[in-house]
Amino acid sequence: MKATQIISLAVMATGITVAASTHADNQFVAGMNCRNQTDTIGSYEVSSSGYALSGGRFPVALVCPIDRTAFGSAGSMAVRVFVHDKNPTPDEDVCCFAAHRNAGGPSVVTSGTSCTSSTGEYQSFDITIPSYVGTWDYAYVHCSLPPAYNTNRSAIIAYRGVEQ
DSSP states (O other): OOHHHHHHHHHHHHTOOOOOOOHHHHOOEEGGGOEEOTTOOOOEEEOTTSOEEEOSSSOEEEEEEEOOSSTTOOOOEEEEEEEEOOOOSTTOOOEEEEEEEOTTSSEEEEOOOEEOOSOSSEEEEEEEEOOOSSOOOEEEEEEEEOOOBTTBOOEEEEEEEEEO
């Protein structure tokens, strides 16, 4: 018997109701899936833990794809991003926003931008991309990481998007 069948039988035996979920609904994606925005001069590296780390003397802008479950839908999306801001300099924060986009055109809807508070702590953002009247093909998170501070590098740890 497969593990999924055993779990299903255990759930049925206890009378617990479990809603079906998809990859995008229940799993965080490692920051290492983010990529450098092409028009930035900053660099980034991937840590052994799968984080996207700021890499040097310049800020870096990273774009992180979000899995979709219902192509062409126009609903909103709840996005959560876990980051670590290790640059204590004022106004050198990790800032992120999220967006829906049509494959052949501009971003159709973006969220507001959320920024850290340079505490050196792990932090998370809850960002909502509003609903859009029409269709959109994909979504992404865009984060800017400040330059490294001495040997301390800020990071995108993980992120996820849940369509609503």
